[in-house]
Amino acid sequence: MHDPKRFLLSLFDAALSAADPLQCVPPHLPVEPGRRTVLVGAGKASALMAQAIEKAWPHALEGLVVTRYGHAVPCERVEIVEAAHPVPDAAGEDAARRILDLAESLGEGDLLICAISGGGSSLLSLPAPGLTLADKQAVNKALLRSGAAIGEMNCLRKHLSAVKGGRLARAAYPARVHTILISDVPGDDPAVIASGPTVPDGTSLADARDILDRRGIDVPQAVRDALSDPANETPKPGDPVFAKCTSVMAARPLASLQAAADLARKVGIMPLILGDALEGESREVAQVMAGIARSIREHGLPVPAPCLLLSGGETTVTIRGEGTGGPNAEFALALAVALQGLDGVHAVACDTDGVDGAAEVAGAVIGPDTLAKALARGIDPRKALADNDAHGFFAALGDQIVPGPTLTNVNDFRAVLVS
DSSP: OOOHHHHHHHHHHHHHHHTOHHHHSGGGSOSSOOSSEEEEEESTTHHHHHHHHHHHOOSOOEEEEEEETTOOOOOSSEEEEEEOSSSOOHHHHHHHHHHHHHHHTOOTTOEEEEEEETTHHHHSOOBOTTOOHHHHHHHHHHHHHHTOOHHHHHHHHHHTBSSTTTHHHHHHTTSEEEEEEEOOSTTOOTTTGGGOTTSOOOOOHHHHHHHHHHHTOOOOHHHHHHTTOGGGOOOOTTOGGGGGEEEEEEEOHHHHHHHHHHHHHHTTOEEEEEEEEEEEEHHHHHHHHHHHHHHHHHHOOSSOSSEEEEEEEEEEOOOOSSSOOOHHHHHHHHHHHHHTTOTTEEEEEEETTSOBTTBSOOEEEEOTTHHHHHHHTTOOHHHHHHTTOHHHHHHHHTOEEOOOOOSOOOOEEEEEEEO
């Protein structure tokens, strides 16, 4: 292939297009308006979701949506506010309180439309009674450093929140609640996306306490106390509240992988989708991918070259070093180290929201020359990996992918091209 990097970036663009809220949200709007229709939402894609709903909804509409700083878009009937992600701030707390107030103002015959996407857990941050924003910030920071899986994070978030884990639906009852989701989680479980504010919660306070113990996460005593208070248990499946709730999935990671696979077929490259729900440490997933790529190059198994290995999901990084590097950049660096310049293998790893970890960078691209370029600049790839400094590594090489806010979020996108 003449330009593997350009091809890999075109695959990423195809994945983003498949999850564009302006295209995927309107078909999932409810048919009938309410006596009063209110739109609320939270997440990195929620502002563009709100704009899409406004344009397609011919009836009266009001509401409030909270998104990440830098992710707002103009809306005429719905207020858009910005807050912090991944560690919540006072702006998110205020927005969550106002959204809860809007839900509680609804009654029989009214309709609450919820636009929910990844990132909503941090953005929709209203502490449970007895907790402060500082308590929740401490928990979030500890979770991010622990390497906890997204499901574990959300279990804790639900039980420390006044709005997550089905509590927003309970506040709106007896109004109808229609939730439109863009999935950023392995398995597309609505209860996990943004910690499921409008769906029943199958986890318990005991589960949350167990996660803290297993992960060795140090939290304020107030958090421990809250997780022992039965009043903080979330509404469960079978609760009458959810009889008036519906949820629809507007975009999901698998659809974006399939869009990339379709593009590969058009240029004569066989795609192999390895899954949309891969989890685990980024560097360990990279080791597996490197092994598959090497097998293809040396044995033509499991498929012959040229081929494209596609995967999604959400890998994690247990931070041990002092560098800056999110899960996708760390995957790319670990893959380059594992491949050791293997000829004919190029790859891209990006977060579809345009933000990898805490950096305003989507991810990175690698090729057979990645390690050689680094060594020529006096950069030690293994040291960068040990320091969790993948973003610094790829910034020095000019191989970062920086699209800016994409205004959608269907999780990690990884493509390994073997020619």
